[in-house]
Amino acid sequence: MKSSIFIAGLLTASAAAMPAQADKLDDIIASGTLRCAVVLDFPPMGSRDASNNPIGFDVDYCSDLAAALGVTPEVVETTFPERIPALMSGRVDVAVASTSDTLERAKTVGFSIPYYAFENAVVANEKVEMADWEGMKGKTVGATAGTYEAIWLEDKVKEWGEGEFRPYQSQADVFLALSQGQIDATVATVEVSEANVNSGNFPGIRIVDKAPMVPDYVALITLREEYGLINYMNLFVNQQVRTGRYAELYEKWVGEGVPADLTVSGVYR
Amino acid sequence: MFDYNFRWNQALNSLPQMLEGALVTIEIAVLSMVIGISIAMVLTLFRLSGYRILSAITATWVEVARNTPALFQIYMVHFGLGGFGIHLSPYLSLLIGIAFNNAGYLTENFRGALKAIPETQTRSARSLGMTPLQAFRNVVMPQMLRISFLPMTNQMVWAILMTSLGAVVAMNTDLYGVTSDLNARTFRTFELFAIAAVIFYLITKAVTLSARLIAARLFRY
Numbered sequence: 393m394k395s396s397i398f399i400a401g402l403l404t405a406s407a408a409a410m411p412a413q414a415d416k417l418d419d420i421i422a423s424g425t426l427r428c429a430v431v432l433d434f435p436p437m438g439s440r441d442a443s444n445n446p447i448g449f450d451v452d453y454c455s456d457l458a459a460a461l462g463v464t465p466e467v468v469e470t471t472f473p474e475r476i477p478a479l480m481s482g483r484v485d486v487a488v489a490s491t492s493d494t495l496e497r498a499k500t501v502g503f504s505i506p507y508y509a510f511e512n513a514v515v516a517n518e519k520v521e522m523a524d525w526e527g528m529k530g531k532t533v534g535a536t537a538g539t540y541e542a543i544w545l546e547d548k549v550k551e552w553g554e555g556e557f558r559p560y561q562s563q564a565d566v567f568l569a570l571s572q573g574q575i576d577a578t579v580a581t582v583e584v585s586e587a588n589v590n591s592g593n594f595p596g597i598r599i600v601d602k603a604p605m606v607p608d609y610v611a612l613i614t615l616r617e618e619y620g621l622i623n624y625m626n627l628f629v630n631q632q633v634r635t636g637r638y639a640e641l642y643e644k645w646v647g648e649g650v651p652a653d654l655t656v657s658g659v660y661r
Numbered sequence: 662m663f664d665y666n667f668r669w670n671q672a673l674n675s676l677p678q679m680l681e682g683a684l685v686t687i688e689i690a691v692l693s694m695v696i697g698i699s700i701a702m703v704l705t706l707f708r709l710s711g712y713r714i715l716s717a718i719t720a721t722w723v724e725v726a727r728n729t730p731a732l733f734q735i736y737m738v739h740f741g742l743g744g745f746g747i748h749l750s751p752y753l754s755l756l757i758g759i760a761f762n763n764a765g766y767l768t769e770n771f772r773g774a775l776k777a778i779p780e781t782q783t784r785s786a787r788s789l790g791m792t793p794l795q796a797f798r799n800v801v802m803p804q805m806l807r808i809s810f811l812p813m814t815n816q817m818v819w820a821i822l823m824t825s826l827g828a829v830v831a832m833n834t835d836l837y838g839v840t841s842d843l844n845a846r847t848f849r850t851f852e853l854f855a856i857a858a859v860i861f862y863l864i865t866k867a868v869t870l871s872a873r874l875i876a877a878r879l880f881r882y
Contacts, residue, residue, distance in 0.1 A: 473841055476848045480665040499671065500848035534831055538845035546842070558751055558831035559842065565740075569831070572743040 417620040420485050426463045428454035429470040429478045429487035433562050435587050436645040437490050437508075449645040453507065454488045456637060457612075460628055471562070472538035476501065479615065486614045486625070492540035493611040502616040504625035506609035507632065509652035510581040512541050514600045515567075515589065520576040525601040531576040534558035536566050540608045541579040567594040579603045583646055607652060629654075665851060672852035675843050679853075682839030683860050689756055689827075689835060690820040696756075697763025697820075698813070704768045705775070705805075709797070719768060726765020732826050734758045739830035752834070755827040759820050766816055767809075774808035775801070807880055814872035818865045825861075836860060 420426050430450045432438045438448040446467045458465035470478045475487045479501065490510070493503045516522045520531065528545075529552045535542035537559035549557040558575060560566045563584060569575045571594035580588075585599055612625045632638045633654060642651035704722055707715035726734070735758030739749060749757065778801055786796035825837035832838050840857040844850050 473844060473850075476844075476850045480851065494846075496846055497848045537828070537831075537833075537841060543846060556750075557833070559833050559838075560831045561829055565829075565831075568740060569743070572740070572748070573746070574739070574743050574748050 415620045416485060416614065416618040417624055420463060420621070421461060424463050425466050426454070426458040426461055426486070427466045427468055427484040428457070429475050429484040429489050430454060430467050431472055431475070431489045432467075432469045433471075433564060434490060434584065436583055449508070449641055450488045450490060452641055452644070453632075454486075456632065457486070457488070457625070457628055460631075461624075472536065475613070479613065486612055486621070488612055490610045491613050492608050494540070494543075498616075500616065501613045502618055502622045504612040504614075504622055505629050506611050506654050507629045507638075508610050509654060510540075510583065510608040510610065511652070512544075512579050512603035512605060512608060513582045513585040514577055514579055514603050515570065515585045515597055516577040516600045517570055517573050517575075518596045518598055519573060522577060522600050525603055527600070528555070528577050530554040532556045532558065532574075533577050533579070534560055534566050534569055534575040535578050535580065536563050537561055540610075541581070541603065541605075544603070544605050545579050563588075567597065570597050571595060581608070609654070667852060668849070669852055671847055672843075672849050672856055675853065676856065678839055678843065679836060679856060679860060682834060682836040683864065685834045686821060686824045686836040687864060689752070689759065689824050690817060693756055693759035693763055693820050694813075694817050696760040697767050697816070700760065700764035701767035701771055704764060705771045706797070708768075708772070709775075722761075723765045723768050726762050727769065731758065731762045731823050732829060734761055735823075735826050736829050751827060751830045751832040754830040755824065755832050755835075758826075758830075759823050762823065763816055763820055766819075767813065770809040770812040770816070771805055773812075774805040777808050778804050810876055810880070811872065814869060817868055817872075821865055821868065822861065 414422070428450075430438045430446060430448070432440055432446055432448070434448075434450075436448055437450045438446065441447045446469065451467055454467060455465045468478060468484045470484075470487070470489065472489070475489050475491065478484045479487055490508065491497075491501075491503070493506060497503075514522075514525045514528060516527075520527075522528070522531075528548070532555060533545055533549065534557065535545050542559050546557045546559070549555050558569070560569060563580065566575075566578050566580070567588050570578050573596075577600070582602075588594055589597055589599055612629070614621050614625070632641075638654075639651055642649075704719040708719040710716065735755055738758045738761070739751070739754035742749060782800055783793075783796050786800045787793070791799065824832075824835045827835050828837055828841060833842055836857055840853050844853050847853070
């Protein structure tokens with residue numbers, strides 16, 4: 393009698409302990425593949441090598457996350473505006489795509505803690521006289537549509553009430569327009585600016601100044617309600633810094649120097 | 662699998678901005694049609710003129726406009742001319758690109774319409790003492806415009822939809838530009854583009870319906 397109650401109790405308990413629903417973290421581990429959205433016209437974070445394979449900081453970051461999960465990484469190329477539809481339609485599991493963690497966007501998607509931070513630079517056409525970033529006032533300026541710096545620059549132009557803002561579809565188009573003199577200046581990450589000025593693909597441009605915005609913290613994103621995965625990604629980012637992998641990737645893709653500090657002093661997260 | 666919770670309020674708050682964008686879209690489409698029809702008329706005259714050089718211009722224009730993507734045409738107006746130091750604003754680049762495309766297609770529409778008009782009419786008009794230009798203007802052209810009226814409406818619908826290609830030349834005040842800007846800020850992709858699609862649908866539907874009404878009224882035999 394007693395033992396049958398005990399067995400019934402065990403059965404009930406085990407039934408109750410059965411997971412009601414597998415979440416995305418379980419799905420990824422079960423499927424054996426981690427599909428990452430990466431923007432591949434955004435060197436050094438994402439680009440393609442001579443034989444057309446995806447390379448870059450974000451690509452390696454995706455591979456590291458997949459390795460931590462014990463699955464195979466799969467890079468899915470997206471543009472900046474395409475990241476969210478790719479996520480929502482289930483084409484990718486996460487986006488490792490230098491996504492700036494704005495509060496407005498956090499209403500829609502789930503952000504991890506920042507995994508990188510960009511400084512932005514003002515780049516101008518050589519024929520335009522510009523001493524510092526405030527020289528952009530009243531000028532025709534442009535940036536890559538859908539990026540943090542584009543939103544910042546557009547708001548600045550609105551605030552100044554003069555000049556014109558143009559959002560081009562890709563980083564390459566922005567620098568082409570700048571090189572042709574269609575726009576007078578742009579704001580882009582220091583990494584991208586230096587890469588483009590030094591590449592020689594876009595003659596007649598120069599870096600003028602740092603853009604005076606708070607560092608552009610970028611985070612990994614997934615669906616807003618996937619707390620299990622977000623929690624995992626938070627710990628993963630922390631471990632990347634802790635183990636020195638973050639510094640290693642920085643040196644590999646960005647160059648010598650100290651990688652951006654991912655902490656903000658005076659507040660917990 | 663489609664993991665998405667639609668939340669409309671944020672997107673609907675942006676409706677006034679999107680409607681302003683829709684006005685710009687309509688403006689560009691209308692202007693591009695006015696310019697396109699005028700150019701197509703000139704190109705048609707070139708073709709009828711009998712001069713080799715003039716009809717070659719028409720042939721080239723039609724070939725390029727109809728056999729390359731509109732996206733490419735608009736891109737070339739902005740960045741192609743930009744390479745030669747001719748800098749056009751996104752608005753002008755888009756307008757010129759669409760007008761170029763319209764002109765090519767409309768010229769072909771006119772050609773088809775002309776084929777439907779018996780040659781004998783021109784000859785009769787000429788025998789009444791009209792000059793070739795008079796015969797064209799008074800006899801042939803009114804019929805040509807009438808026959809090609811509904812195809813022109815088609816082109817108008819195309820022009821409206823083509824405004825969304827302005828994104829490649831950094832156009833951000835038209836309906837598509839406004840929508841993608843809002844999308845970059847809020848990530849409410851599906852709601853915003855669904856609303857934009859409905860607005861596009863309503864505009865084009867209004868154009869086709871009113872064109873049919875106008876045609877029924879104007880072209881009663």
